[in-house]
Amino acid sequence: MKKIKDAILAILAVAFVYTIFYITKIGCPIKFLTGISCMGCGMTRAYLSLLHLDFGGAFRYHPLFPIPVIAAVIFLFRSRISQKIVKVLLFTTIVLFSIIYLLRILDPSDTVVVFEPANGAVVRGIHMIVEEIK
Numbered sequence: 780m781k782k783i784k785d786a787i788l789a790i791l792a793v794a795f796v797y798t799i800f801y802i803t804k805i806g807c808p809i810k811f812l813t814g815i816s817c818m819g820c821g822m823t824r825a826y827l828s829l830l831h832l833d834f835g836g837a838f839r840y841h842p843l844f845p846i847p848v849i850a851a852v853i854f855l856f857r858s859r860i861s862q863k864i865v866k867v868l869l870f871t872t873i874v875l876f877s878i879i880y881l882l883r884i885l886d887p888s889d890t891v892v893v894f895e896p897a898n899g900a901v902v903r904g905i906h907m908i909v910e911e912i913k
Contacts, residue, residue: 814899818880821891
């Protein structure tokens, strides 16, 4: 029962943080800071599409959208699963996300994943500091 409570608290904490990012218009903190999409870019929009029963849209936003749900279930029951299997699944997930990320970032027609470091808060902040020094 404690594991379920901990899982629910973790989910609520993530939801709270996402709400703060949404309200403050930050969205993804990695993309906000760096201007570069992360491997999970589009995942939130994929789940929002699912809420509207738009499975095609969910897949377009992130083709691996089912994996986090599956991973959460595996995480909850990890004590009943062989650690070797858990490690293989984790490695496979990392490889899949890496491959999809690379394919998407190299695809100029992909409008979800972006590589725009000049638009990141870090680079913009550095430019502001440099301009102030001049």
